[in-house]
Amino acid sequence: MTVPTPSSHNPDPSHPSAPQAGPGDQPGAAASAPPPAPPHAVSAGYGGEGGPLVRRELRDAAVCAAAVAVAGVLLGLLWLWLAPRVPLYSSGKLVLFKHPEGEEAIAAEGIFALLGLGFGLVTGVAVFLARRSGGVGLVVGLGLGGLLGSLLAWRTGVWLGPETDLSAAARAAGQGATFDAPLELHAYGVLLAWPFAAVLVHLLATAFFGPRDDAPGAVVAAPQRWES
Helix, strand or coil: CCCCCCCCCCCCCCCCCCCCCCCCCCCCCCCCCCCCCCCCCCCCCCCCCHHHHHHHHHHHHHHHHHHHHHCHHHHHHHHHHHCCCCEEEECCCCEEECCCCCCHHHHHHHHHHHHHHHHHHHHHHHHHHHCCCCCHHHHHHHHHHHHHHHHHHHHHHHHHCCCCCHHHHHHHHCCCCEEECCCCCCCHHHHHHHHHHHHHHHHHHHHHHCCCCCCCCCCCCCCCCCCC
């Protein structure tokens, strides 16, 4: 009489048999966790770290641009105070320069450019001291704020300066009387003096005095255990 040997086939197909562990396998090896992501990795998917980073840079750019542009009012007042006046007079039919060979108009534009360079130096250093870590948003906001500040300074000086309507100013002064010409900018390139100087000063300050990153190869080795 023979005894039937148990079949190796699984009688229940709905419950597959678990794979047999080999002699070299360790418990829990099949369910090991995936390798960790690099410490500075940024997820490109929706909801990763890239979104908050971009929003932070945009916020820094907007705040920096607004804070820098407001200083344009002060630049406009200084330009109005320091710029030389261009004297004019009315002959009854025409408005003429009192000093045809005078350089007051060129001097007014030069003073605007010098003031723009000075404001660029001050704002570039101020933004660096406020945020030494730097960032793309700060550089973009600094350049945009400097340009907006130059435009605001220009319009402030023109608005608070002498009358821009030459006919009305000539009638108010009378024939043969001298009056001041309005403040004008013919060389629009001077509007770029402030943003150019601000961005340049900020980049130089960040390069020489900004925080230094650790060397990529400087990895501290873990202490080794002494085996007895």
